[in-house]
Amino acid sequence: MKKNIVILGTQWGDEGKGKIVDYLSQYSSYVVRYQGGNNAGHTLVVDGKKIVLHLIPSGVLHPNVIGVISNGVVISLIDLVKEIKMLKDYNFFINNRLYISNASSLILPFHIKIDLLREKKLGLNAIGTTGRGIGPAYEDKIARRSIRVGDLKNKKNLSNKLKKIVSYYNDQLVSIYKSSPFDYQVILADLLQIKSIIYDMIKDTTLLLHQAIKNKKTIIFEGAQGSLLDIDHGTYPYVTSSNSTIGGVITGTGIGSKNLDYILGVTKAYSTRVGNGPxxxxxxxxxxxxxxxxxxxFGSTTGRKRRTGWLDGVALRYSVELNSLSALCITKLDVLDNLKEIKICIAYQDVFTSEIYSNFSFCILEHVKPIYKTFPGWMKKTSGIRNIKDLPNPAYCYIKYIEKIAGIPVHMISTSPDRNDIIMIKHPFLKF
Structure with missing residues (x-):
């Protein structure tokens, strides 16, 4: 029986979700981005070519897949058009294969400027945003002043709404940040020019997806960022501005939970995070x-060096529970090939009280140190392996321990950046 599946990150993002979405998309009809904006970057390697997508769903590299950018995503139209052109330059054509929700909120130039100015003003206390205007765009959405993709279809209404919101931001830019204001007519002209490129892509994507489900089409819901960056359940305030956990699928698409058959958590074999925070x-x-x-x-969106660390089993268990994960996909196993020993954090210890914590809570992370279990390295090449039987025994034991500490099975293992270097233990789209 075919499945509708969710693919999301279990850590602080950058787990390698793009490759997994790309690989599994050959078995699906639709791939849907449901939250975030162009602050996410999914890197794919196809025929030796590195392709980075920020807004367009990774699955569109397969010619029979329809990509959907749903209502939970905030969209920079300038960057979207750049991606469309970039794909065309690589001979990936998405005519009649990409649809954009009419309810998606737009990221506009003043969002980007205010984002950068705020971070600069915070100095050492900065969140560490990508400076893409994501947070301010989501603020406007919650404050009910957002300009949405559907507004592009009514020039008069668009002009009136844009004039008001530009005035709102200009007051801040001039009085608080002593910066230059924006001319709303310049922004309006740019939007009207872009409208002609994307006009036919604008749809009621909730209706589109419900129809696809009725027609028994297979759908992949593609997450951005990672669970520990969720605005509600992540390491607040060092988080993104949307729900990157499972709830974001439902609110970000309008698709009910009964239609989600399988949830795959993507986990790097070690840990990384970008920006500030515990x-x-x-x-x-x-x-x-x-x-x-x-x-x-190094970040595919910003180029910033990522902070690195050992796999955090406490945080992984938290993500498993938070998202009701069906199984895990382990990525970048091959990165560990030359290490003599490998560690997994199995608990935290409070540096002040020596209390041991086996459960994750973001309110304690600032004052804990990890308690590790150490494994012998395998010191053999795993890059390119596609059969579980070919893994060195220490690598196999490492995977089995991840299953034990997470409490769910590992169904997939990525062993290189190449799109086909996958160990498939149990296929998400095939009968279990």
Whole structure:
């Protein structure tokens, strides 16, 4: 029986979700982005070519897949058009294969400027945003002043709404930040120009997806960021501005939970995070250099170096419970190939009271240190392996322990950046 599946990250993002979505998309009809904006970057390697997508669902690299950007996403139209052109340059054509929700909120130039100015003003207390205007765009959505994609279809209404919101931001830019104001007519002209490119893509995507479900089409719901960056359940305030956990699928698409058949959590074989905030298993010096170099741990959106650390089993269990995960996909296993020993955090210890915590709570992370279980490294190449039987025994034991600490099975293992280097233990779209 075919499934509608969710693919989301269990850590602080950058788990390698894009490759997994791309790989499984060959078995699906639709791939849907349901939250976030162009602050996410999904990197794919196809025929030796590195392709980075920020807004367009990863599955569109397969010619029979329809991509949907749903209502939970905030959209920079300028960046969206750039991605469409980039795909065309790579000979990936998405005519009649990409639809955009009429209810998606727009990211506009003043959102980006205010985002950057705020971070600068905060200085050492900055959140560490990507500076793409994501937070301010979501603020406007919650404050009910957002300009949405559907507004592009009515020039008069668009002009009136834009004039008001530009005035709102100009007051802040001039009086608080001593910065130059925006001319709403310039922004309006740019929007009207872009409208002609995307006009036919604008749809009621909730209606579109419900019809697809009625027609028994298979759907992948593609998450951005990771569970520990969720605005409600992540390491607040060092989080993103949307729900990157399972609830974001429902609110971000209008599809009810009964239609979600399988939830795959993507977990890097170690941990990384970008930006500020607590990170109990963070490492430094030689190990950090190793992860950064071998794992190429630099942000695909910003180019910033990622902070690195050992796999956090406490946080992983939290993500499993939070998202009702069906199974895990482990990525970047091959990065660990040359390490003599490998660690997994199995609990936290309070540095002041020595109390042991086996459960994750973001309110304690600032003052805990990890308690590790150490494993022998395998010191053999796993890159490119596609059969579980070919894994070195220590690598197999490492995977089995991840299953034990997470409480759910591992169904997939990625062993290189190449789209086909996957160990498939149990296929999400095939009968179990």
């Amino acid at each position: 990170f109990p298993t963070e490492v430094f010096n030689d190990i950090d250099c190793y992860f950064s170099t071998i794992g190429k741990e």
